[in-house]
Amino acid sequence: MYVLKPGIKRDPVRRWALPDRIFFGHGACHILAGVYLAAPPLARFYAERIIPAEGLPGAHVYVTDGRLAFDYHGYSLRTRLLAHHRRGWAARFEGWEGAVAPVDFPLLDTSVLNARRMRGPDQYLHDPVPRARSFIDRVDHADAAGRALRRGLETVGSDT
Template identity: 35%
Template sequence: MYILRTQNCRKKDLEKRWALPDRVFFACGACQVLAHVFMEKNAPADAQAIWIKPSAGHTGNHIIVSFADRVFDYHGYTEKNRFLAHYWKRARQVYPGWDAELVDITQDALTTEGPSAIYDGLWLRAPHQFFKNPLPRAEAFLAKVPKHMKIV
């Protein structure tokens, strides 16, 4: 989990966010794009995009892809229960009392404003709303991700 706390990297400053290292970029504001590209290129048949939706009053949204007993995000491939335990632990270290629910979302919601708007509290930036097109960047990042499991 990355947390951007500086004034120099507000979500509205698209150029500065674009300049972040890939892992941070895909952790903090472009996770949906990476999930979309993964679903298009590598996803097994049982893959499902999941929104980690923080409880009211909390921050820490994130999109992952879940399949079998694994998840995929900017970490690469991780055992699902280990990933979720790690995510909750890190979020609670920073935000005491943090909690969230896992919400299945459709693949088209990952890159299109309209479909993402049907989920209460979810707003995902579409590719055309970034400083540059993030899809090729996500494809290049995905090509470098080892295909084996990673321990978070």
């Protein structure tokens, strides 16, 4: 799990300079999810969020069809994404727990996001929406989703 150096998230210039995966994995995941859903490359995806227990860090927003998930890592099985997220935060914060909930609010609306302690698209150094679109457009979604499903089947087959 990548850990940001202190102060980066508060410094708009340093935050914007992060590589895409780190930028979207540390504070702009909801922007990536919102842009994905604005023009979904695969059908039946919706957003979910991980809400950490009170006072703990580790919130995350991703899109899923219930089996696959897409976030700054690309495609993976939803169960793997959730397990990876939990392991990473639990390794840093003993007793870390989080709940998964459907996202029932617009992911690109600043006032709605601010009410949930998230930044709106107009609150970054530059507009993150084109950056997210470019990140999403670099992916061959059908191929990447298929690979994630096959990896999941291989793992299930190796457990028997």
